[in-house]
Amino acid sequence: MNASSLPIRIVVADDHEVVRTGFAALLDTQDDFTVVGTAADGTDAVRVCREQRPDIVLMDVRMPAMDGIEATRRIAGSAGEAPRILILTTFDLDEYVYDALRAGASGFLLKDVTAEHLFDAVRIVAAGEALLAPTVTRRLISEFARMRPSAQGKAGQPLGSLTARETEVLKLLAEGLSNPEIAARLVVTEETVKTHVSRILAKLGLRDRTQAVVAAYESGLVVPRSRTG
Amino acid sequence: MGRVNHRLGGLSLAVRRIASIPHAPAAATIVLAIIGAAQALAWAASNSTINRQPTGGELEVALMLLSLATTVPLGLLWTQPAIAAAVVTAACGLSLLVFHTLTVAGTAVALVLLYRLGRYGTPQLLAAGLATLFLPLALLGRASPGVHAYTVLLASLGQAMAWAGIALRARAEATEHSAARQVIAGSLLEHAARGERARISRELHDVVAHHISMIAVQAETARLTTPGLPTPGAQRFSSIGDTARTALTEMRRLLGVLREDTGDEPAQPRRPQPRLNQLNELIDEAREAADTTTRLIVRGPPVTLDPGVELAAFRIIQEALTNSRRHAPGAAVDVELHYTPRELRVSVRDNGPGPPVTPQQIGSQPLSHGLLGMRERAAAVGGSLRTGRDSSGGFIVEASLPAIEAALPTSPADDPEIYSGPAEAAG
Numbered sequence: 001m002n003a004s005s006l007p008i009r010i011v012v013a014d015d016h017e018v019v020r021t022g023f024a025a026l027l028d029t030q031d032d033f034t035v036v037g038t039a040a041d042g043t044d045a046v047r048v049c050r051e052q053r054p055d056i057v058l059m060d061v062r063m064p065a066m067d068g069i070e071a072t073r074r075i076a077g078s079a080g081e082a083p084r085i086l087i088l089t090t091f092d093l094d095e096y097v098y099d100a101l102r103a104g105a106s107g108f109l110l111k112d113v114t115a116e117h118l119f120d121a122v123r124i125v126a127a128g129e130a131l132l133a134p135t136v137t138r139r140l141i142s143e144f145a146r147m148r149p150s151a152q153g154k155a156g157q158p159l160g161s162l163t164a165r166e167t168e169v170l171k172l173l174a175e176g177l178s179n180p181e182i183a184a185r186l187v188v189t190e191e192t193v194k195t196h197v198s199r200i201l202a203k204l205g206l207r208d209r210t211q212a213v214v215a216a217y218e219s220g221l222v223v224p225r226s227r228t229g
Numbered sequence: 230m231g232r233v234n235h236r237l238g239g240l241s242l243a244v245r246r247i248a249s250i251p252h253a254p255a256a257a258t259i260v261l262a263i264i265g266a267a268q269a270l271a272w273a274a275s276n277s278t279i280n281r282q283p284t285g286g287e288l289e290v291a292l293m294l295l296s297l298a299t300t301v302p303l304g305l306l307w308t309q310p311a312i313a314a315a316v317v318t319a320a321c322g323l324s325l326l327v328f329h330t331l332t333v334a335g336t337a338v339a340l341v342l343l344y345r346l347g348r349y350g351t352p353q354l355l356a357a358g359l360a361t362l363f364l365p366l367a368l369l370g371r372a373s374p375g376v377h378a379y380t381v382l383l384a385s386l387g388q389a390m391a392w393a394g395i396a397l398r399a400r401a402e403a404t405e406h407s408a409a410r411q412v413i414a415g416s417l418l419e420h421a422a423r424g425e426r427a428r429i430s431r432e433l434h435d436v437v438a439h440h441i442s443m444i445a446v447q448a449e450t451a452r453l454t455t456p457g458l459p460t461p462g463a464q465r466f467s468s469i470g471d472t473a474r475t476a477l478t479e480m481r482r483l484l485g486v487l488r489e490d491t492g493d494e495p496a497q498p499r500r501p502q503p504r505l506n507q508l509n510e511l512i513d514e515a516r517e518a519a520d521t522t523t524r525l526i527v528r529g530p531p532v533t534l535d536p537g538v539e540l541a542a543f544r545i546i547q548e549a550l551t552n553s554r555r556h557a558p559g560a561a562v563d564v565e566l567h568y569t570p571r572e573l574r575v576s577v578r579d580n581g582p583g584p585p586v587t588p589q590q591i592g593s594q595p596l597s598h599g600l601l602g603m604r605e606r607a608a609a610v611g612g613s614l615r616t617g618r619d620s621s622g623g624f625i626v627e628a629s630l631p632a633i634e635a636a637l638p639t640s641p642a643d644d645p646e647i648y649s650g651p652a653e654a655a656g
Binding site for chain 2 (some may be wrong): 024028063064111114
């Protein structure tokens with residue numbers, strides 16, 4: 001999606017200098033990345049994003065003044081082409097995952113990620129792909145199961161504009177399948193799946209696949225399965 | 230009083246031991262019945278001799294039956310104390326009224342039953358009511374002075390026994406209640422202590438996890454951004470990073486367990502664990518919330534201490550401020566940090582009414598949970614905590630925490646410059 005000639009513009013927001021400068025230095029070693037700013041708290045992050053218009057924000061959750069999830073909500077909700085946000089956490093994801101995704105985050109990264117994973121993650125999210133590891137998807141599902149035990153009732157409501165085929169693609173997407181996997185399942189080419197996905201995103205006004213997954217769960221299109229089922 | 234109680238206790242123990250012999254009640258009833266009947270017969274015999282009246286045996290029979298009516302109901306002592314007491318009282322009354330006499334056995338049974346009814350029976354006040362029936366006999370009695378004195382004695386002793394039973398019962402019930410209350414309070418405290426310990430432990434692990442992740446970040450940064458780093462060096466950094474990641478995986482598992490122990494906790498905080506450089510904010514909040522004078526006094530050269538110690542100090546101050554607000558609303562509060570080379574002394578004192586006077590008061594207030602938590606916090610970092618009455622009469626919380634200096638400031642914001650400002654402004 002992104003033009004390969006232009007580097008991906010990145011902002012790093014973390015209240016710890018070590019993380020901020022460390023990640024910025026790491027990212028700058030890649031030719032296709034450029035770190036355009038850093039922020040020490042949520043308020044700062046919102047301001048830097050407004051000024052720099054980055055493609056990607058690496059956002060810490062625990063920050064003084066304004067936490068990373070609130071900052072994510074403000075940045076993702078800003079006018080125009082909002083940056084995609086990768087949440088950085090030291091801890092396990094359970095407690096943040098739901099709030100962060102609702103706030104508009106596109107993926108999660110642990111702070112102790114290896115440099116190679118970090119680079120991959122940034123490229124994936126910049127391309128609009130979902131960055132949800134199977135474990136994260138599983139957590140997301142159980143979180144929805146806990147929070148919305150009766151989501152079924154509202155099924156189909158906001159997704160009415162999708163064709164039957166697109167709905168099917170969205171369902172598979174929400175189960176955590178990649179494009180090639182969806183293509184194999186539906187016996188179509190990967191190109192066709194990509195077309196479907198971008199139509200789904202356009203019709204529902206979503207930023208990326210992660211948000212499409214959230215929308216699928218929230219609308220009740222996909223009902224979290226209980227472990228016994 | 231204590232000795233009397235003690236002796237009574239010994240006596241009641243002995244009585245209880247005898248009473249617990251399987252056939253003791255029945256045996257006692259039979260023995261008393263026989264003694265009573267014998268005395269009645271003896272009295273009838275002597276009476277008829279004195280009066281020289283032919284009785285034809287009716288007097289003996291009537292007295293015998295009445296005497297048995299005053300003693301035999303003792304057999305119902307355990308099962309029907311109310312009925313037994315009523316029958317015996319009536320029989321005693323009748324005996325005194327008609328024959329102007331009462332056997333010693335009947336008197337003893339009446340007294341025992343009245344006591345027993347007051348102590349264990351229902352309705353317990355019936356005992357006092359029954360004992361009162363002897364009163365008119367004592368007041369209006371036309372019997373000989375000897376018998377009249379005996380009736381008066383019975384009326385007063387009967388009342389005394391009935392009320393003794395009632396009083397002992399009330400005391401036993403009160404003791405039972407307070408024992409139950411203490412058990413509940415104890416287990417609540419224990420529960421709170423366990424939750425508090427889990428929370429403290431979680432917060433400390435949180436701090437450690439953060440540091441380990443910093444190691445991982447720095448190892449990766451060094452590996453890829455150090456110019457001219459030879460391959461072996463890169464490999465070393467790589468393995469440092471791997472070790473940190475492994476440690477973190479374990480840490481996360483541990484944190485998961487600790488979180489289960491504090492299940493009723495609010496969701497994972499989105500703020501970093503607080504340190505002393507946020508103390509001004511905390512005191513500002515306290516000042517606004519309580520609308521009173523809250524001062525921060527810093528003595529000695531402030532240094533950045535180990536994050537665990539600073540966290541403990543922060544939480545202790547936070548809890549102490551909350552306590553002051555709750556128990557001494559409107560009181561002025563002084564927060565003091567005293568840095569010495571060996572320790573950080575933290576004190577929070579207010580000019581309120583001071584600590585509650587009796588232990589019961591402390592136990593009945595949520596205050597004790599807070600104190601417990603503060604003590605656990607201090608102990609967790611190798612310090613100690615004291616609470617009590619300040620020299621000025623208010624409440625004081627004092628903690629001594631070891632002054633372990635932080636190995637490295639983790640961010641420039643950790644500089645203790647924050648204390649340089651005049652923090653004494655009053656609300």
